[in-house]
Amino acid sequence: MTRLILRFYSFPGSAWARTCARLCLTALLVLATCGAVLAVEPSLGSIAPAGVQRGTDAEMVFGGGRLADAKELLFYSPGFTVKSLAAENDGAVKAVVTVAADCRVGIHAVRLRTATGVSNLRTFTVGNLPEVKEVEPNNDFTAPQVIPLNSTISGIVQSEDIDQFVVDLKKGDRLTAELEGLRLGISFFDPYVAILNAARFELARSDDAALLNQDCVAAIVVPEDGKYIVQVRETSFGGNGGCNYRLHVGSFPRPTAVYPAGGKPGETLAVKWIGDARGEFQGQVTLPAGGEDRAEIFAQDAGGLAPSPNIVRVIDLANTLEAEPNDAVAQATVAAAAPLALNGIIEKDGDIDFFKFTAKKGQQLDVRVYARKPLRSPLDPVLVIYNAQGGGIASNDDTGGPDSYVRFAVPADGEYLLSVNDQLRAGGPDFIYRVELTEVKPALAMLLPERQQYVPTTLTVPKNNRMALMVTAQRQNFGGDLAMSIDGLPAGLTAQPVPLTAALSDVPVLFTAAADAQPAGALADVVAKPVDPNVPIVGHLKQRTMLVRGQNNIDVWGHDAQRMAVALAEEIPFKIDIVQPKAALPRNGSIGLKIVATRAMGFTAPISVTLLYNPPGVASSGSISIPENQTEAVIPLTANGGAGIGTWKIVAIGRAGHGGGTVECSSGLADLAIVDQYFKFTFDKAAVEQGKATDFVIKMEKVADFPAAKCEIVGLPANTASTPIDFTKEMAELVFKVTTTPEARPGRYPSVVAVATIPIEGETVTQTIGTGELRVDAPLPPKPNAPPAAAAPAAAAAPMPAAAPMKRLTRLEQLRLDKEQQGKK
Numbered sequence: 018m019t020r021l022i023l024r025f026y027s028f029p030g031s032a033w034a035r036t037c038a039r040l041c042l043t044a045l046l047v048l049a050t051c052g053a054v055l056a057v058e059p060s061l062g063s064i065a066p067a068g069v070q071r072g073t074d075a076e077m078v079f080g081g082g083r084l085a086d087a088k089e090l091l092f093y094s095p096g097f098t099v100k101s102l103a104a105e106n107d108g109a110v111k112a113v114v115t116v117a118a119d120c121r122v123g124i125h126a127v128r129l130r131t132a133t134g135v136s137n138l139r140t141f142t143v144g145n146l147p148e149v150k151e152v153e154p155n156n157d158f159t160a161p162q163v164i165p166l167n168s169t170i171s172g173i174v175q176s177e178d179i180d181q182f183v184v185d186l187k188k189g190d191r192l193t194a195e196l197e198g199l200r201l202g203i204s205f206f207d208p209y210v211a212i213l214n215a216a217r218f219e220l221a222r223s224d225d226a227a228l229l230n231q232d233c234v235a236a237i238v239v240p241e242d243g244k245y246i247v248q249v250r251e252t253s254f255g256g257n258g259g260c261n262y263r264l265h266v267g268s269f270p271r272p273t274a275v276y277p278a279g280g281k282p283g284e285t286l287a288v289k290w291i292g293d294a295r296g297e298f299q300g301q302v303t304l305p306a307g308g309e310d311r312a313e314i315f316a317q318d319a320g321g322l323a324p325s326p327n328i329v330r331v332i333d334l335a336n337t338l339e340a341e342p343n344d345a346v347a348q349a350t351v352a353a354a355a356p357l358a359l360n361g362i363i364e365k366d367g368d369i370d371f372f373k374f375t376a377k378k379g380q381q382l383d384v385r386v387y388a389r390k391p392l393r394s395p396l397d398p399v400l401v402i403y404n405a406q407g408g409g410i411a412s413n414d415d416t417g418g419p420d421s422y423v424r425f426a427v428p429a430d431g432e433y434l435l436s437v438n439d440q441l442r443a444g445g446p447d448f449i450y451r452v453e454l455t456e457v458k459p460a461l462a463m464l465l466p467e468r469q470q471y472v473p474t475t476l477t478v479p480k481n482n483r484m485a486l487m488v489t490a491q492r493q494n495f496g497g498d499l500a501m502s503i504d505g506l507p508a509g510l511t512a513q514p515v516p517l518t519a520a521l522s523d524v525p526v527l528f529t530a531a532a533d534a535q536p537a538g539a540l541a542d543v544v545a546k547p548v549d550p551n552v553p554i555v556g557h558l559k560q561r562t563m564l565v566r567g568q569n570n571i572d573v574w575g576h577d578a579q580r581m582a583v584a585l586a587e588e589i590p591f592k593i594d595i596v597q598p599k600a601a602l603p604r605n606g607s608i609g610l611k612i613v614a615t616r617a618m619g620f621t622a623p624i625s626v627t628l629l630y631n632p633p634g635v636a637s638s639g640s641i642s643i644p645e646n647q648t649e650a651v652i653p654l655t656a657n658g659g660a661g662i663g664t665w666k667i668v669a670i671g672r673a674g675h676g677g678g679t680v681e682c683s684s685g686l687a688d689l690a691i692v693d694q695y696f697k698f699t700f701d702k703a704a705v706e707q708g709k710a711t712d713f714v715i716k717m718e719k720v721a722d723f724p725a726a727k728c729e730i731v732g733l734p735a736n737t738a739s740t741p742i743d744f745t746k747e748m749a750e751l752v753f754k755v756t757t758t759p760e761a762r763p764g765r766y767p768s769v770v771a772v773a774t775i776p777i778e779g780e781t782v783t784q785t786i787g788t789g790e791l792r793v794d795a796p797l798p799p800k801p802n803a804p805p806a807a808a809a810p811a812a813a814a815a816p817m818p819a820a821a822p823m824k825r826l827t828r829l830e831q832l833r834l835d836k837e838q839q840g841k842k
Contacts, residue, residue, distance in 0.1 A: 057678035058134035058477065059083045064127070066150075066171045067201045068142035068263045072118035074100065077141075079110040079129055083678070086132040091538050093127065093578060096120030096143070116143060123313060123326060124200065126562075128582050130538035133676070134477040135584040138562045140202045140576055144169045145322050146265060155181050158217060161246050166192075167267035167321060172249065174208070174256035180249040184266060190239040191294050193271045194247045195324050197263040199231040199574050202564030204259035207252045210235050215244045224252050227395040227447075228273045228292075229325070230574065236271050236294035269321030270295070274447035275314065277338055277360035278392050279330030282306040286329075290316050291362075292447045304331050311391050328391045330451055334358040339370050346407045349373040349434055355382055355427075355454040361437060363396055363448040369438040374454065380427040381457040386437060388450040389419040396439055396448040403434040414440055424457070459495035461556030463488060463543040465581060466523065471570065473562045475582040476541075477681075478510055479589040481532040485629050485668040485683040488514070489523045490545055490556065498548040499556075501526075505541040507585045509534025513686070515666045517545065525629055525668050527686050530585050540580035589680040590617035591624060593643075593671035599778035601690035602635070604660050606784040609651040612669055612684070614643050621646040624673040628652065632667070632689060634660030643671075656691055665689045695723040696746075698771050700789025705737075706796050708759040713739065713791065715751045715771055722746055726775040732768045734793060736761040744773075755791065763795045 060082040069075035079087075085107040090099055096117040104110045110129065120143050129136040147165070151172030155162040161181035164170060172180055186192060198208035210233045211222035220240075223233035239245065247266055250256070273292030280286040283306035290298050293316070302314045313326035337352040339361035349371035352359060361370045376382065388396040400421035401412040410433075416422040427433075437450055465474040466487045478484040490499055499517035501524075506512060509531040515524040543558040558579055565574040596611040612626045624643040631637050634657045643650040652669070669684040697718040705711035713730060728751055729741035736758040744751050751771075770787035 057083065057676055057680055058475075059087070059129055059131045059136040061129050061136035061139045063203070064139050064141045066141075066148065067203065067261050068144055068148070068169065068171065068197070069114070069116050070148050070169070071096070071116045071120040071122065071143050071145060073116055075114050075116055077112050077114055079112065079139075080108060081129075081136065082108060083133070084108060084110045084129065084131065087129055088132060088536070089130045089538055090114070091128045091130055091135065091540055091582060092125065093540060093580065094121060094125050097125075121313075122315065122322065122324065124202075124576070126576050126578065128475075128538075130584050132536060132587050133678075133680070134586055135475050135538055135582045137475075138473065138564075138576060138578065138582070140564065142197060142201065142263060144263070144265065144324055146267060146324070151180060157181070158213075158246065164266060167269070168265075169324070170264040170266065172262055172264065173258060174206070174249065174251050174260040174262065175258070176256045177254050178250060178256050179254075182247045182249075182264070182266065183244050184247070186239045186243065186245055188239055188241045191236065191268050191270075191320055192239055192245055193234065193236040193265075193267060193269055193294065195229070195234040195265045195271055196232055196249060197265075197325070198233075198260070199565060200229070200325075201261055201263065202574055202576065203261050204257070205565050205567060205573060206260040206262070207231055208233055208260075208262055209248075209250050209252045210264070211248045212237055213246045213248065214240075215246070220245075226273070227389075228327070228393045230393070234271050234273075238294050265324040267321055270298075270316045270318050270323055272316045272323070272327065274392075274394060274449045275316075275327040275329060276362060276449050277329075277336055278387065278394075278449050278451040279332065279334075279358060279360070279453075280304050280336060281333050282308075282331050288314075290327075291449070302329075304329070328393065330358075330387055330391075330453070332358070332453060332455075334453060334455070336360060337372065339372070343371050344369050346371055346403070346434060355380065356456050357454055359435065359452040359454070361450055361452075362446065363437070363439050363444040363450070364446060365444045367442050368444045369436055372435045372452075373432055374435065375432050376427040376430075378427055378429045382425040382427065383455050383457055384423050384425050384435070384452065385455075386421040386450055386452050388448075392449060392451065394447065394449045395443075395445060396450050397441065397443075398437050398450055399440050400452070401436045403436070405432040405434070407434060425454075457494050459547075459552050459554050460493040461495075461499075461545060461547070461554050462491040463501075463545055463556050463558045464491055465489070465543070465558070465560055471563060471566070473560050473578075475584070476528060477584045477586050478528045478530045479586050479680065479682055480509075480530050480534050480536065481588055482592055482682045483527060483529050483685060484681070485525050485527045485670070485686075487523055487630055488526050488543060490517050490521075492522070495547065495552050495554075497552065499545045500548055501543070501545040503528075503541050503581075504544055505539055505580070506583060507534070507537035507539045509537075510583070510585050515686070523630070525666060525686070527668060527683065534585055536587055537585050539583045540578075541583050542580055589673075589675060589682060590620035591615065591671065591673060592682060593624065593626060593669060593684050595667070595669055595684045595687040597687050598689065598780065600780040600782050601692040601777075602654055602656050602660070603692050603782060603784055604634070604656050604662075604694045605658050605786055606694060606782055607653055607655040608780065608782050610637070610654050610667075610669075610689075612641075612643065612650050612652060612671075614648045614671065616648065620673075620675070622673045622675065624650075624671045626650055626652060626669050626671050629668045629670050629683065632661055632665040632691065634658075635665075635689075635691070654689070658694075660691050662691050662693060665691065693720055694784055694786070695719070695721050695775065696773075696784075698751075698786040700769070700771075700787075702790045702792070703755065704792040704794055705755060705757055706794050707757055707761050707763065708796075710754055710756040713753040713755045713769070713789070715753070715789065717744070717748060717751060719746050723775050724777065726773050728771055728773040730755075730769055730771050730789070732766070732770045732788070733791065734762060734764070734766045737791070737793070757793060761793050763793050766791045766793070 063080040087110045098115040100113040146169045161183040198206040221235040223235040272290035316323040352374040354375045386398040388394040413421040503512040513527040563575040567573045672681040699716040701714040767790040769789040
């Protein structure tokens with residue numbers, strides 16, 4: 018067992034103390050995540066370097082665990098060709114990758130496939146500039162590392178480290194220093210960058226630029242010829258081996274905003290770039306027509322290409338641009354009829370923008386302000402909708418994040434007003450926003466529920482075997498059946514989705530790998546569309562990978578993927594099957610689900626079995642195992658009183674130790690029928706004296722036919738007993754003889770439960786219904802001075818008539834009788 022000891026040496030309350038605590042927490046989170054990974058699947062912990070230049074052959078080292086049988090790299094985006102791939106050992110794989118000259122600049126995602134599975138997702142960046150490595154020592158301001166202008170430096174900030182780089186520049190040159198730290202997805206790194214002249218005078222500095230999340234950018238127009246130093250450090254002078262960065266230093270533009278912040282698909286949009294060190298400049302961008310609702314656009318001029326994009330919205334809406342002054346109702350910018358898009362800038366402190374638009378009665382409008390997400394504007398918008406006279410109708414601030422949203426039901430034909438301002442009444446030249454007023458439309462997204470917390474689901478299917486996973490359909494503004502498919506699977510791998518009917522959002526999908534299938538990997542598309550042709554939408558996968566988590570596991574930085582990682586792996590030495598249950602599972606009942614394993618010769622390890630999911634209202638044991646060298650186990654299934662009646666597709670997962678780790682497969686799909694309970698019980702209250710016996714009565718209401726069954730009552734107190742009885746569907750009540758000993762403890766026992774076992778189709782169904790109450794009483798003391806009972810005179814024996822069956826007394830009648838008998842003594 019490995020012991021991890023953390024010691025904190027810092028000044029209480031200092032920024033350095035806070036940073037130490039934050040970084041140590043991140044390290045613990047990373048360790049916890051790595052420990053949760055299934056043992057035979059590869060684990061990808063690092064990519065070195067963290068970025069590469071496009072148009073080059075890059076040597077990349079992938080570090081992690083269980084990598085010795087590495088087979089291929091799965092890139093989520095085009096532009097990469099793997100020239101060679103070889104494992105150096107179990108913890109490192111070296112690859113030579115050709116990066117196309119037209120490869121998209123920015124963040125890219127990759128996974129590594131081995132013979133046994135597919136790794137977690139990691140990101141790296143592609144840049145436009147030549148790569149330079151940081152060389153220590155470079156902490157001394159008087160001896161900084163000399164770098165060429167227009168280059169990208171890869172470095173690491175260690176504790177109390179300050180990395181210094183120097184360039185020679187001419188008066189009037191633009192110097193931009195943009196740093197990627199947090200965006201590398203490696204650690205909770207909070208970087209700081211500054212530009213100084215040779216006299217050590219700080220000309221620009223940056224920490225947490227709004228455009229770049231927690232990363233930073235500093236830029237100047239050079240005031241005079243000379244040397245200029247770019248400094249990089251952690252904000253609180255912290256740092257560690259995980260604080261990697263890529264520093265882009267050059268003459269390229271770095272606008273912090275673009276206006277307008279959106280347009281129509283395929284449109285060539287005239288834009289204004291805002292926030293660059295040289296000032297605003299104009300440009301044109303052509304927006305993609307491929308169906309995405311956002312696009313990355315890059316500023317470019319004679320000085321070069323920006324190293325990271327600005328984001329704009331792409332949607333088929335007419336654009337309206339604000340016309341200043343519009344900071345009063347009477348000055349509102351006049352727009353067209355909804356649906357439409359409104360664009361503006363909160364240019365100064367206290368600014369508020371008004372727009373006037375028309376809408377028709379009965380329209381359902383989604384009104385959403387885009388600012389912080391995805392545009393990365395500093396604006397924290399407040400949205401208000403008014404009637405034509407300026408009376409407020411609806412408002413919002415921070416719905417689902419820092420931006421604002423309302424759903425507006427138009428009450429009448431006519432004109433309406435809308436305003437946007439910053440929540441703190443702040444403003445600035447790059448406080449851009451875009452308001453989209455769209456009619457409520459159906460939307461569909463496909464999700465893969467996590468099987469392990471914070472670990473995005475991937476699929477590994479052993480050759481000549483099966484595996485299953487759950488898929489969720491996230492419908493918005495519509496209902497109905499869906500048709501689902503999994504596209505782009507490796508050859509020899511097929512998918513069998515359970516139909517996504519209108520009542521279902523989560524279903525299992527069974528994947529089967531053929532016996533002659535060759536191990537391979539793929540990034541597959543999970544696609545669904547409504548069966549109803551009048552709802553013309555298509556849903557694709559959305560999968561979030563949290564790469565950096567903060568305190569309380571807040572998602573600080575991550576990656577959104579649109580495809581599922583799939584590996585068709587080598588064979589494993591067992592299969593499992595569900596023995597199709599013949600008996601239905603009743604509400605408030607239980608059955609045993611038999612699992613059978615087929616073992617390869619010589620494989621004897623225990624196999625744990627669980628259900629992939631439980632139908633609504635059903636519980637199953639998660640701790641059942643097929644013992645070593647055996648082939649069968651039973652999973653108990655229990656349904657509560659609200660279990661979903663119907664037939665559900667179920668599938669079991671088997672896991673076992675093999676090859677130095679854990680491997681898994683699934684059964685095929687089986688049917689689990691859930692029915693209403695066969696009968697209902699109503700319990701009469703019962704009481705008994707210590708050392709005596711009483712009848713415990715349960716009234717039965719038949720719900721459905723059932724064969725002769727047996728019932729017992731459980732939950733009786735100590736020193737009481739009852740014998741099980743047989744009963745049939747014709748009986749109206751069940752009477753149990755409850756006996757007690759003198760040692761039975763007096764009191765109320767309100768948790769008596771009836772457990773009935775019903776033989777159906779050779780299987781045993783158990784139905785448990787409760788609760789009833791038994792009261793145990795102490796005997797009443799004898800009356801004082803009571804004369805002894807007189808002996809009855811002997812009488813000649815005479816034949817007695819047959820006694821009539823004794824009527825069973827109610828509890829009240831019994832109490833009255835007891836009282837009468839006590840009074841006669």
